Amino acid sequence: VGSHTSSFGRELAFMGTQTFFSVxxxxxxxxxxxxxxxxxxxxxxxxxxxxxxxxxxxxxxxxCIAASFGGLPAGRAGWCRxxxxxxxxxxxxxxxxxxxxxxxKDPATEWAKKTLSTGEGVKCWACERRxxxxxxxxxxxxxxxxxxxxxxxxRRCTCESRAETKRxxxxxxxxxxxTCAAQEExxxxxxxxxxxxxxxxxxxxxxFMDFPRSAVEVFFGxxxxxxxxxxxxxxxxxxxxxxxxxxxxxxxxxxxxxxxGELWRLFTYFMLHSDMQHLCINAMHLLDALDxxxxxxxxxxxxxxxxxxxxxxxxxxxxxxxxxxxxxxxALIALVLAYGALVGTIRSFGALVQGASSxxxxxxxxxxxxxxxxxxxxxxxxxxIPEFGMFFWMRIGIIAFHIFIDIVQSLCGSxxxxxxxxxxxxxxxxxxxxxVLVLPPLGDGLFDDARPYIVE
Numbered sequence: 001v002g003s004h005t006s007s008f009g010r011e012l013a014f015m016g017t018q019t020f021f022s023v024x025x026x027x028x029x030x031x032x033x034x035x036x037x038x039x040x041x042x043x044x045x046x047x048x049x050x051x052x053x054x055x056x057x058x059x060x061x062x063x064c065i066a067a068s069f070g071g072l073p074a075g076r077a078g079w080c081r082x083x084x085x086x087x088x089x090x091x092x093x094x095x096x097x098x099x100x101x102x103x104x105k106d107p108a109t110e111w112a113k114k115t116l117s118t119g120e121g122v123k124c125w126a127c128e129r130r131x132x133x134x135x136x137x138x139x140x141x142x143x144x145x146x147x148x149x150x151x152x153x154x155r156r157c158t159c160e161s162r163a164e165t166k167r168x169x170x171x172x173x174x175x176x177x178x179t180c181a182a183q184e185e186x187x188x189x190x191x192x193x194x195x196x197x198x199x200x201x202x203x204x205x206x207x208f209m210d211f212p213r214s215a216v217e218v219f220f221g222x223x224x225x226x227x228x229x230x231x232x233x234x235x236x237x238x239x240x241x242x243x244x245x246x247x248x249x250x251x252x253x254x255x256x257x258x259x260x261g262e263l264w265r266l267f268t269y270f271m272l273h274s275d276m277q278h279l280c281i282n283a284m285h286l287l288d289a290l291d292x293x294x295x296x297x298x299x300x301x302x303x304x305x306x307x308x309x310x311x312x313x314x315x316x317x318x319x320x321x322x323x324x325x326x327x328x329x330x331a332l333i334a335l336v337l338a339y340g341a342l343v344g345t346i347r348s349f350g351a352l353v354q355g356a357s358s359x360x361x362x363x364x365x366x367x368x369x370x371x372x373x374x375x376x377x378x379x380x381x382x383x384x385i386p387e388f389g390m391f392f393w394m395r396i397g398i399i400a401f402h403i404f405i406d407i408v409q410s411l412c413g414s415x416x417x418x419x420x421x422x423x424x425x426x427x428x429x430x431x432x433x434x435x436v437l438v439l440p441p442l443g444d445g446l447f448d449d450a451r452p453y454i455v456e
Contacts, residue, residue, distance in 0.1 A: 031082035032064040040082035041100040045069065048078030049390055055083065059098035087113060087127040094124035101127040144180040151177035168305065203290035206298060206306075214298055221296025224329040225363075228270075229286055232356050235271025236279050247272060253341045253353035266338040272354040285360040285402075292363050292370065294323035322374050324366070324439060332434050336362025336427040344423025351419045358427040361406075364399045365431030371396055373435070403428065 032038035043055040044062055046069040053069035062068050064080040087099040094116045101111035111127045118124060144157040144166055151169050159166050159180035168176050207215040219226040239247045253269040273279040290296075295307040307321050324332070340358030345351050371392040403425075410421035 029082055029084075030079055032080045034064055034077035034079060036064050036080075037061050038064045038080040038082060040080075040084060041098040042085035043083040045081050045083070046078055047081075057098065058082070087125045089127045089129070094118070094126040096122055096124040099125050144178050146180050151179040153177050202288060204284060204288040206290060206296060207287070209298055209306075214296075217296045217298050218290065221298075222290045222293040224326045224333070225286060225290055225293050228333060228356075228359070229283055231271055232273070232279060232283065236273050236276070239272050248354075253345075255342075255345045255349050255351070266341055267334060269341065269354050270337060270356040270359055273356070274354065278355060282356045282360055286356070286363065289360075289363040289367060291319065292323055292367055293326060293329045295319050295321040320374070322370060324370065324435065328434075328439065331438075332362060332366055332431060333359055335434060336365075336430045339430040340423040340427035343426035344419050347422070348419045353419065353423065357420065358423050361402075361424040362427035362431035364402065365428035365433075366435045367431075368396055368399055369432045369435035 031040050031044065038044050038058070039061050040058040041060065042058065044058045045055050046053045046064060046066055053066070056062065056069055062080070066078075085095065085097055085099040087095045087101055089111070096118070099113075101113045110130060112130050113125055113127055116124050116126055141152065141154070142157060143160040144152050144154075146160070146164065151171070153175070155176075155178055157166075157178055161180075164180040166178060166180050169179055171177055207218045235247065235251070238245055239251075251265065251268040251272055253265045257265055273282070298306040306319050323329075336358050340362065341353050344358075345353065375392055406421055406424055
């Protein structure tokens with residue numbers, strides 16, 4: 001520090017106020033639940049969905065309790081958000097407040113934080129770029145490497161010090177490997193992995209995260225639902241542009257044909273849609289239910305997976321993989337297709353049924369049951385992601401809104417669409433019961449399994 005003090009002090013005095021920049025306030029990230037330690041360089045805030053405290057300057061860490069932030073009105077416990085300040089990288093200047101360095105997008109270099117002081121003796125910080133050995137593998141050992149850029153392929157390695165956090169990085173050839181770093185050395189860019197994951201929370205957006213690569217990952221990560229969507233579009237094209245096939249005659253569900261043994265109709269009518277609007281609404285509905293099958297192998301930033309893992313950064317908001325898996329999704333689709341068509345035509349035996357709406361409401365029922373089990377088992381607390389419980393409640397609210405609109409449309413139509421509404425409600429009930437009755441209890445041994453959050 002001493003060798004840099006005088007020169008940097010003179011240059012700082014000249015550069016005036018342009019000595020630091022900070023992250024926009026709206027980009028705060030969750031840094032700890034109530035009672036935990038919030039690791040932060042910048043400003044932190046404590047609160048819940050109803051109220052928030054004033055921001056407090058933090059240099060390293062702060063206890064995440066209301067008393068540390070001046071208290072809050074009476075209410076339930078909350079969590080902490082960190083609004084990190086990024087140290088300047090301009091030569092001849094430094095940041096006179098707690099800050100951290102961003103992560104480098106170039107694997108050959110990294111940003112290193114150094115401590116300086118102004119001519120008046122005020123402590124300040126700056127970031128400088130230096131060469132790194134990013135992605136260099138070390139021999140497998142029980143403890144993960146701690147040197148910058150060093151990592152191990154042993155995903156079971158642990159951090160030797162409790163002050164360090166295990167995280168995932170990439171080797172030069174793209175393989176995931178594991179390292180340990182102090183909390184303050186975690187990513188501190190304008191939008192870190194946690195905020196990006198929060199932005200991409202709705203499964204509807206997953207295929208577009210890094211299109212077209214993300215679309216491919218979603219297809220192979222959620223094969224059953226993706227294949228179902230492809231069949232819907234193929235069926236629509238053949239139905240409307242290859243009339244010679246006459247799919248309306250052979251694929252629609254028509255109850256009297258059951259007497260002739262045409263049982264395939266129970267499972268083919270989903271491919272037919274009256275118009276493009278009907279198809280697109282169902283497609284978006286199903287895309288927003290991709291998490292029922294599982295969470296694809298996507299990254300919101302380098303080394304930060306969308307899917308919650310034992311090895312991900314604890315400060316990141318991730319998506320817990322509580323999906324029911326491919327085999328159960330296929331069985332669920334078959335169940336709600338047959339059950340919805342049969343129950344929906346009880347009062348209108350001669351009705352012609354088309355569309356994938358029964359499956360849309362069936363997966364909604366399964367999601368409500370799955371989310372309820374997730375929250376009831378307290379897995380949001382196990383994952384230490386306080387906002388995810390509210391996110392699940394929001395998803396349940398959206399599903400309830402879909403049901404409300406469907407019922408209102410039926411009532412306003414003087415019962416003309418009673419077949420569709422009955423089929424939808426029957427499918428919803430079937431999907432809910434499938435998860436509750438067929439799947440094992442959520443939380444029963446999940447955290448001892450190799451895939452701790454997915455129900456097989």
